[in-house]
Amino acid sequence: MLHKTKGIVLRTVKYGESSVIVTSFTELFGLQSYIVNGVRKASSKGTAKAAYFQPASQLDLVVYHQPARNLNRIREYKWSFLYQQVLSDVFRNAVAQFMIELLSKSLKEPEPNAELFYFMEDALQRLDAASPTVTANFPLFFALHLPVFFGFRIPDEWGEAQPYLDLKEGTFTAHHPQHPYFLEGRAAEAVAHILKVLQPEDLADVRLNGEQRREILQQLEQYYALHLPEFGALRTLPVLKEITS
Secondary structure, eight states: OEEEEEEEEEEEEEETTTEEEEEEEETTTEEEEEEEOSTTOSSHHHHHHHGGGSTTOEEEEEEEOOTTOSOEEEEEEEEEEOOSSTTTOHHHHHHHHHHHHHHHHHOOSOOOOHHHHHHHHHHHHHHHTOOHHHHHHHHHHHHHHGGGGTTOOOOOOOBTTBOEEETTTTEEESSOOSSSOEEOHHHHHHHHHHHHOOSGGGGGGOOOOHHHHHHHHHHHHHHHHHHSTTOOOOSHHHHHHHHHO
């Protein structure tokens, strides 16, 4: 049966001589894999078609959907949102790839989650229009707000009486944790600030240098690993840290 749905491309791998297998996070069906034929043909038209399936692309899709199949087909596709900078600007693209990988590693089952889809769709569009300062803080914003949809969001309860962020427990605490997975000082305060930010534009008020951002990102990777089974390491994080240096 054919369905119309929006989709965000997470991953594309070559298949055969001219086709690709696309992993997409869809509005209607959640995480899905599709085969798309003929998009890698050696012609200017084929090259143009392949451009639709870059990671982070936002598409309107017409798909065949059979729940029992691990691999369905895309019949039609077109842009649902055409980026101005995310696919071409090195810094924004590095942030977008980080977001895509973090989402991909967090998704475990092909279950629909429309609210998560809309959050991801909006976040990528806001990134496309973001100022340099907002772009620099965007990975922190995304990494701290994504856990809302997976049940391990950190409550924003930082204060003088609770200056430590215990990443194992996922809470601010008065006591120095007896393990290495924690943040304190300016890093903990900044996390609390970003947890209160609801509109990405307000990230312009979060004043951090590159070293502080990298420290927080490193610890947030560990936070995900502590709370999501088989999370592993983020391949995009070293690239992002290098660019932000």
